[in-house]
Amino acid sequence: MSSDDVREGVKLTNLDQPLFADAGATKRDLLDYLDGVSERLLPVLHDRPLSVVRVLRGQDAFMQKNLPKYTPGFVPRVKLWAESSKREVSYALCNDRPTLLWFGNQRAIEYHPTLTLHDHPEGPTHLIMDLDPPEGAPFGVAVAGARLVRQALVDAGLAGALKTSGSKGVHVFVPLAPGQAHEDVAAATRAIAARAERLDPELATTAFIREDRHGKVFLDSTRAGGATVVAAYSPRVRPGLTVSFPIPWSAADDVTPRDFTVHTALDLLGNTDPWATEMPAPQALPDDLVAEGHTIPIARVAAMHEGKRRAKARREADSQGSQGS
Secondary structure (H helix, E strand, C coil): CCCCEEECCEEECCCCCECCCCCCCEHHHHHHHHHHHHHHHHHHHCCCEEEEEECCCCCCCEEECCCCCCCCCCCCEEEEEECCCCEEEEEEECCCHHHHHHHHHCCEEEEEEECCCCCCCCCCCEEEEEEECCCCCCHHHHHHHHHHHHHHHHHCCCCCEEEECCCCCEEEEEEECCCCCHHHHHHHHHHHHHHHHHHCCCCEECCCCHHHCCCCEEEECCCCCCCECCCCCCECCCCCCEECCECCHHHHHHCCHHHCECCCHHHHHCCCCHHHHHCCCCECCCHHHHHHHCCCCCHHHHHHHHHHHHHHHHHHHHHHHHHHC
C-alpha cells in the first residue's frame, strides 16, 4: 500500500506514520476519519475562523491560529485583528473538503472554531457551558453536572444539546437567535452556571481557581466572546485518538469518552448526524437571565484579582515570619 494518496486534488503524504506516541492511529486513520465525517464536521466549521491543534513528528502538540505562508490558495481565509498580540491574524475558514483534507495532511488533529461567524454582525451563535470533572472522577460525575445545567436551562425556558469534549468532560451547547450581544450571552452563561451550582452545590462549583473546587465538577462559564471550543466530531490529542461526540441526554449515563474514537465513530454514526438532530432551534435569552448574569463577576477576571490578593497575603505572612525569627 502506498504511503501517499490524492483526494480532491490534495496530495496526502506519509500516511502510514503514527500520529503520536499513544494515539494508536496513523495519519491515514486520521485522514480517513476526517474524510468520512466531513459532511457532518464541515457544517460545524463553516465560515468560522479556525484554530487547529497540530502534532508534528517528534514534537509536542501546538495550537495554530495564523495560517503559514505555504498555505495553498484554495484554502479560504479571513484576516482579523488579535488584540492580545496586537497584530492581524490570517485564520482559515474550513468550508470545504479539500481544506479539511489539507489540514489533516498537515497533521491538524483538533479543530477549534470561534463561537461567531467570521463577519459576526449577529453575535454568538451558541451559549456554551464547559464541564470539567475533578481529577480521577468517573465520567458519570461530568454527566451529573451537565444535568444540573440542563435543569437550569429548562427553568429558564431554554434547551441545549450535549456532547463529550473528547477528553474527560462534556459541553452543553444552546443555539441562539441572531442579534444577541456578546456581553449579554457571556452574562447569561455566568447566570446559568450560578443557577446550576445552586441546584447542587455539593456536586458542582463555579470556582475558577482549581484549589477552591474541592473535588467538584467545574462549571466553566468563560467560553464566550472571542473564545473557541473544540468542534463536534473533532478528534482530540488524547490516548486512543478520541473524538468529541454528540450524545442524547437519554443515553448520557451509558457511554464514556473512550467509546468514541477515530476507529469507532464512523460506524457508530452510520448515516446519521446526531449533532444536527439533537440541536434545538435557536432561542432568545430571557431578560432576567441576562440581568442576573451582569451582576456576576467574570470568573477569569475575579480569579486574577483573587490570585494577586492571595499572593500578597502570602508575601506579607512570609515577611512577618522572617521578622519574628
